[in-house]
Amino acid sequence: MDFKAKLKVVIGAGLIGGVLLLTYEIFFYVTHVYESSASVQTDFTNISAQIDGKIDEILVKEGDPVKKGQLIISLVQDDIALNIDSLKTDLALEQANRIRLAAEKAAFDAELRSEEETQKEIIRTFSREYKSLHERLGLAKENLRRVSVLFQKKLTPESALNAEQSKVLVLQGAESRYRGKIAVARREQGQLNASRTQLDVLDAKIRVSDIKQEQIRDLIKKQALALGYRHITSPLDGMVGAIHKYKGEYVEDGVDILMLHDPRSYWIEANIDESQIRHVIVGQDVRINLDAYPFRDFFGSVQRIGNVTTNSINPGSTNGSNARKLGSSTVRVPVRISLKSPPANLTPGMRADVNIRIYENIKLW
Helix, strand or coil: CCHHHHHHHHHHHHHHHHHHHHHHHHHHHHHEEEEEEEEEECCEEEEECCCCEEEEEECCCCCCEECCCCEEEEECCHHHHHHHHHHHHHHHHHHHHHHHHHHHHHHHHHHHHHHHHHHHHHHHHHHHHHHHHHHHHHHHHHHHHHHHHHHHCCCCCHHHHHHHHHHHHHHHHHHHHHHHHHHHHHHHHHHHHHHCHHHHHHHHHHHHHHHHHHHHHHHHHHHHHHHHHCEEECCCCEEEEEECCCCCCEECCCCEEEEEECCCCCEEEEEEECCCHHHCCCCCEEEEEECCEEEEEEEEEEEEECCCCHHHHCCCCCCHHHHHHHCCCCCEEEEEEECCCCCCCCCCCCEEEEEEECHHHCCCC
16 A cells, blocks of 8 residues: 555544544433532631630641540630639638538537526526516415404414514515516517527628629639630531641631641532533533542542522632623633542542533423
């Protein structure tokens, strides 16, 4: 075969190949939605402090795996520890004060009870003496009336009458004195009863002490909670993606210190041209090519179709109407695609190409 014949064969084969390739591309374009600007995505969790403070230690490095509940950051806590120690000292002092008040109340109550019993016994003794004198006075008055009658009848001498009168006067004086003693003793008993208000005062002081102790305990709990905020743990099983702050830096409440993500939860985010989005439905199979793994095919399915365009998500970009007028950009809709059996060393932000199979939904009429 001469050169011209070979050339014709090569040109013919090239033309046939070109036609076949063009036919395949047209078929692929009709039966697939292709997007080359997709990327690997994941959920990021930004870790920050709940209080202001200085970083004491960052206990992880970028790329380290972490477990849920693992301590990853500690803030300087000396001031909190000193506050807790001071409050514990205050609590111990107030507890000692409460014990002293309780002992003072018990001693005062015991002494008061003893004095009250003594006073009651004194009143009982005076009452018995007064009763005895009253009875003797009654008898003496009877004898005096009897002797007076006898004296009037000249049956007894005047000396006997005077003796009986003296007895009556003596017994009346004694009765009056004991009546006075009883009155004084009862007034003293009343004063003792009034002294019981001091017990109420001590009870009030004890209640105030109990309240102070409870307040101190609440402050200790508050400081312990603040101390807990100085120990920042991981909220999930994941991996450290990036560290923004380092040991010795002062951070304020809410400022991001580091970022975590779950390496088991990856998906592909593809922004599909609005002219193709009508062909895409949830559940469609997707072939995925990762730039990091150029010789392997990965697979997934459409999980979610966005209900806003990328221009709406990013207000600073050119809006849809202006895009059409200026021809400077295309309006796109974000589509989330699952990634089955992701490879090792996958990193959020890696580029990918996606081919969404849509031929089952194409209407040819």
